Amino acid sequence: MTSSPHGILRTGVTLAVAALALSACSTGQRPADAAPEAAATTAAVRSAADPSSWTLPMQAYRPTAEQARTLARAEQKLVGRCLQEFGIPWKPAPELPPIGPKNMLDWRYGIHDAEMSAKFGYQVDPAQQARYDEALREADARPRLSDDQQLVLGGTDVPAELLRKVGPEARRGYYEGRRIPEGGCFGRARRTLGGSAQGVSPLVQRLTNESYPASMEDPLVKAVFARWSACMKAKGFAYPAPMAANDDPRFRPRSEGASRAEIDTALADIACRATHRVAEVWHAAEVRIQRASVARNATALAADRRALDASLREAADVLARP
Known part of the structure; x- marks a missing residue:
C-alpha cells in the first residue's frame, strides 16, 4: 500500500511514487455526533508545507524523472529493433497521462494543498482520473501480440499460464527458427543498457522503502503525530496519526465525488499539519535515517550510482543512433 490518496490506490500508478511510502492503516473514526466543519471556513484554512520541492538523500542514487524517461525510451527502441529481427511489428504503449502527486515526495x-x-x-482531481482511465482503456484496446510473440518479448519472464499456451517451437526457445534471447527482447535491451530496472538498484529501492516506516517510529515524529x-x-475528528485519516475506508473514490465529511476531515487534517509542522518534522526524521543508510552502504551505493551513470550514457547513445 502507498501513502497516496485513494484515487492513486485505485489506479495503481506508479511513479514512482508508489513503492516509496508504506502507510500504516488505521481504524480511527470521526465520532458520529461530531459537528462537521463549516464549508464557509475553507478559505481560512492555509495549506501546509509543500514537500514537492524537497529531496531525500537516496534520490542521489535514483534517476530523475527525465532520466527515467530517457532510459524507458532507449529500452523501447531496443525492444522494437529486437522484435523487428523476428518479424514482429510492435509499438510501445504511449506514456500514460500524469495523475496525482507531482513527484515522489509530493504526497x-x-x-x-487546502485549495485542492x-x-x-x-x-x-477527477479530470486527471478520467484522462488516466481513458488512456488505460485505449491501451487495453490495442492489438495484442500472440502468445508466442509475447514469449519473444519477455522470454520466460511471463505468467506460467502463458508458458502453457505457447507452441512447441516457442517452448523450446525459438520463434520462426530464431533463438529467443534470454529474457526475451526486454532482457536483451536491459542487458544492453546495463543497470537495474528503471535505473533503480534493489539496494536503493530497499533503503528508500525502509526509511518511510522507520521514520514513523522516530520519537520526534511520534510526538508531532500526537500533537x-x-x-x-x-x-471533532478522532485519528491516531495523519495517514489514518488519509486511509479512512469511508473515503473511497465515488462517482459523485468526495463527501462533505471527507472534505471537512481533509481540511482539518491540513490545518493541524500546518499548525504543528508535521511534514517538516517527518521529513527531517527520514532525512536522518537515509543519511545513516548512505553512510552504512557508501561503497555499494557509489557502485550503483556509477552503474546508473553508465546506463544513462548508453541510453543516450542508443537514442542518438538511427
Whole structure:
C-alpha cells in the first residue's frame, strides 16, 4: 500500500511514487455526533508545507524523472529493433497521462494543498482520473501480440499460464527458427543498457522503502503525530496519526465525488499539519535515517550510482543512433 490518496490506490500508478511510502492503516473514526466543519471556513484554512520541492538523500542514487524517461525510451527502441529481427511489428504503449502527486515526495507525507482538498478531499482531481482511465482503456484496446510473440518479448519472464499456451517451437526457445534471447527482447535491451530496472538498484529501492516506516517510529515524529491527533480531536475528528485519516475506508473514490465529511476531515487534517509542522518534522526524521543508510552502504551505493551513470550514457547513445 502507498501513502497516496485513494484515487492513486485505485489506479495503481506508479511513479514512482508508489513503492516509496508504506502507510500504516488505521481504524480511527470521526465520532458520529461530531459537528462537521463549516464549508464557509475553507478559505481560512492555509495549506501546509509543500514537500514537492524537497529531496531525500537516496534520490542521489535514483534517476530523475527525465532520466527515467530517457532510459524507458532507449529500452523501447531496443525492444522494437529486437522484435523487428523476428518479424514482429510492435509499438510501445504511449506514456500514460500524469495523475496525482507531482513527484515522489509530493504526497509522501500526506495531503497539503487546502485549495485542492476543499474540492476533492483526499482524492485526485477527477479530470486527471478520467484522462488516466481513458488512456488505460485505449491501451487495453490495442492489438495484442500472440502468445508466442509475447514469449519473444519477455522470454520466460511471463505468467506460467502463458508458458502453457505457447507452441512447441516457442517452448523450446525459438520463434520462426530464431533463438529467443534470454529474457526475451526486454532482457536483451536491459542487458544492453546495463543497470537495474528503471535505473533503480534493489539496494536503493530497499533503503528508500525502509526509511518511510522507520521514520514513523522516530520519537520526534511520534510526538508531532500526537500533537496532530490532539489538534484533530479538538476539531471533532478522532485519528491516531495523519495517514489514518488519509486511509479512512469511508473515503473511497465515488462517482459523485468526495463527501462533505471527507472534505471537512481533509481540511482539518491540513490545518493541524500546518499548525504543528508535521511534514517538516517527518521529513527531517527520514532525512536522518537515509543519511545513516548512505553512510552504512557508501561503497555499494557509489557502485550503483556509477552503474546508473553508465546506463544513462548508453541510453543516450542508443537514442542518438538511427
